[in-house]
Amino acid sequence: MALDEIDKKILRLLQENAHYTLKDIANKINLSLTPVHDRVKRLEKEGVIEKYVSILNKKKLGNNLTVYCQVTLTKTTYDTSEGFNLSIMEMPEVVECNYVSGNFDYMLKIIIPDMESYHHFHQKKLSVLPEVSLINTVFVISEVKSTTVLPI
Amino acid sequence: MALDEIDKKILRLLQENAHYTLKDIANKINLSLTPVHDRVKRLEKEGVIEKYVSILNKKKLGNNLTVYCQVTLTKTTYDTSEGFNLSIMEMPEVVECNYVSGNFDYMLKIIIPDMESYHHFHQKKLSVLPEVSLINTVFVISEVKSTTVLPI
């Protein structure tokens, strides 16, 4: 399942725009429809292409605040982590959650309407979790870059 | 340009899967093709739907390391920030960059093949920028959640 140059070209295009037609792609890489079709299906089947999604505008949906939460747990046992993870999975405001090395245990990214909503989230949803010991909030002042495009 | 419940249903579906056909959506929300078509086009035109992208598998592309870089600049002037921003935009490993409040200036998310690549990135690409004063690296040990789905 090694990716050749043609696969990579297709992936680069699809990362840019999931609505490129097979014909668009075929034209851009000088191939006919068939190999493009077959390769895309293969890449989907192999899981290289995970899914096709729509990217919406945060602000137009009323989500004007982004924050990073650096969370420290009470204990570092498996059960504590798992309990925390399961709770996080249920929270739509949490768009990223990574277990990390360093002075704290988790780095979360939260997208939420405003400061008031964040206050509520912090006090009523996050800090009340039994696994959570400390929360350090880093507020985003301005978004410089945000992309789903991975280096290929 | 207020979003009604039908718009929101369409957006929720498209966030899940950009390859749902208009017919799929029409069936799921009990409408005919026409209103679904018109609403999707309107949402695109208004910029609520920004783009359609393919989500690829990091690891299958050989990117096995994710890190957060907390960067402090040498100065906090506009020119310093802008210079840094422009450099960041050119770096494909940097998938997120936010100007933040707190003990450092920027929070970056880096997706990269391995520790050796990160070492190279850190030493030869990031720390050499004239605007950069300090870099604190937070390594991701395990990804718990990562979604493009915004709360609606």
Add this chain to the structure above:
DNA sequence: ACTTTTACAGAAAAATATTCTTTTTTAGGA
């Protein structure tokens, strides 16, 4: 009461995806 606008339905036309068959290319072995 009449007109205009908005939202939706249905059908036809155009574009696209999918499948099937054929051709070309490539690599390995006699």
Add this chain to the structure above:
DNA sequence: TCCTAAAAAAGAATATTTTTCTGTAAAAGT
């Protein structure tokens, strides 16, 4: 060098989907 098998690509057909057009009904404004 030739032959064969496998892989990759082209071309053509069929099926689906998107797009456009026409029409209807309800709501809003005059």
